[in-house]
Amino acid sequence: xxxxxxxxxxxxxxxxxxxxxxxxxxxxxxxxxxxxxxxxxxxxxxxxxxxxxxxxxxxxxxxxxxxxxxxxxxxxxxxxxxxxxxxxxxxxxxxxxxxxxxxxxxxxxxxxxxxxxxxxxxxxxxxxxxxxxxxxxxxxxxxxxxxxxxxxxxxxxxxxxxxxxxxxxxxxxxxxxxxxxxxxxxxxxxxxxxxxxxxxxxxxxxxxxxxxxxxxxxxxxxxxxxxxxxxxxxxxxxxxxxxxxxxxxxxxxxxxxxxxxxxxxxxxxxxxxxxxxxxxxxxxxxxxxxxxxxxxxxxxxxxxxxxxxxxxxxxxxxxxxxxxxxxxxxxxxxxxxxxxxxxxxxxxxxxxx
Numbered sequence: 001x002x003x004x005x006x007x008x009x010x011x012x013x014x015x016x017x018x019x020x021x022x023x024x025x026x027x028x029x030x031x032x033x034x035x036x037x038x039x040x041x042x043x044x045x046x047x048x049x050x051x052x053x054x055x056x057x058x059x060x061x062x063x064x065x066x067x068x069x070x071x072x073x074x075x076x077x078x079x080x081x082x083x084x085x086x087x088x089x090x091x092x093x094x095x096x097x098x099x100x101x102x103x104x105x106x107x108x109x110x111x112x113x114x115x116x117x118x119x120x121x122x123x124x125x126x127x128x129x130x131x132x133x134x135x136x137x138x139x140x141x142x143x144x145x146x147x148x149x150x151x152x153x154x155x156x157x158x159x160x161x162x163x164x165x166x167x168x169x170x171x172x173x174x175x176x177x178x179x180x181x182x183x184x185x186x187x188x189x190x191x192x193x194x195x196x197x198x199x200x201x202x203x204x205x206x207x208x209x210x211x212x213x214x215x216x217x218x219x220x221x222x223x224x225x226x227x228x229x230x231x232x233x234x235x236x237x238x239x240x241x242x243x244x245x246x247x248x249x250x251x252x253x254x255x256x257x258x259x260x261x262x263x264x265x266x267x268x269x270x271x272x273x274x275x276x277x278x279x280x281x282x283x284x285x286x287x288x289x290x291x292x293x294x295x296x297x298x299x300x301x302x303x304x305x306x307x308x309x310x311x312x313x314x315x316x317x318x319x320x321x322x323x324x325x326x327x328x329x330x331x332x333x334x335x336x337x338x339x340x341x342x343x344x345x346x347x348x349x350x351x352x353x
Contacts, residue, residue, distance in 0.1 A: 180257070
């Protein structure tokens with residue numbers, strides 16, 4: 001409770017995105033600063049935790065991108081929010097099958113959590129891997145930014161339209177409990193919503209202002225140095241006007257006002273909105289496709305057949321169930337989407353055509 005009191009010490013109420021930023025990323029109270037949320041012992045699992053083959057497909061895509069640029073001697077691969085390091089470890093292992101690419105691709109891990117960075121540094125020991133906390137330090141070389149379940153973890157604003165007027169959601173502390181209220185929205189906030197054509201319908205409007213600020217530097221790097229952004233996340237293409245905030249703890253649903261700083265809070269990604277954002281930034285966006293389509297276009301089924309050929313029945317079954325979880329429409333296959341935004345001069349579009 002002391003940590004929560006500290007968050008509200010200077011303000012009686014906080015806009016939703018500022019509140020989420022503090023309870024997720026604050027150095028004292030932040031969830032990601034104090035917990036390792038990944039894996040069976042954590043709160044959730046992500047695709048790299050589910051199957052090595054997922055990581056292999058990302059590596060093949062990256063090597064193909066590098067080849068499309070005529071094999072530059074330096075290409076940056078920036079993983080956004082590397083978690084416990086699973087993807088990076090398999091990516092390095094797979095890259096070693098392509099010696100020239102392995103020598104040319106520099107892996108940069110962008111991690112805000114001190115705790116997770118310590119875990120990564122213990123698990124990942126390679127000369128061509130470095131950590132960064134300021135993306136502006138990337139000064140040369142074409143750059144690929146990759147985020148798996150990165151966008152959904154970025155704080156969002158929420159607005160509600162009532163009788164033609166707009167109200168913004170805030171968090172406030174009352175009698176030692178966090179409550180959510182709505183205040184009349186400022187005109188400058190309404191203008192931002194109108195710029196993205198978000199004000200037409202009633203219901204909840206979600207706006208990732210924090211995320212847009214995070215992405216601004218990445219977009220500038222891509223326009224200046226060449227490259228692109230590849231995002232895989234849980235989300236939708238058509239806005240339904242719903243509140244998509246959700247919280248999990250120990251792999252179970254958690255009310256967002258409970259277990260503050262001890263549970264993960266995310267929101268569904270509005271890919272149509274991010275597509276507009278990238279277009280406004282001067283990047284070209286390929287079609288937003290399902291995770292299932294992306295992985296199958298990259299050859300994940302063929303890779304499964306090769307990798308499982310000499311396995312025992314039990315091991316093959318286990319690998320198959322993991323594959324199914326990634327590509328089956330009933331699981332992650334359709335709910336997770338893949339977006340690729342790139343420098344307009346870039347012709348690469350593997351898996352998106």
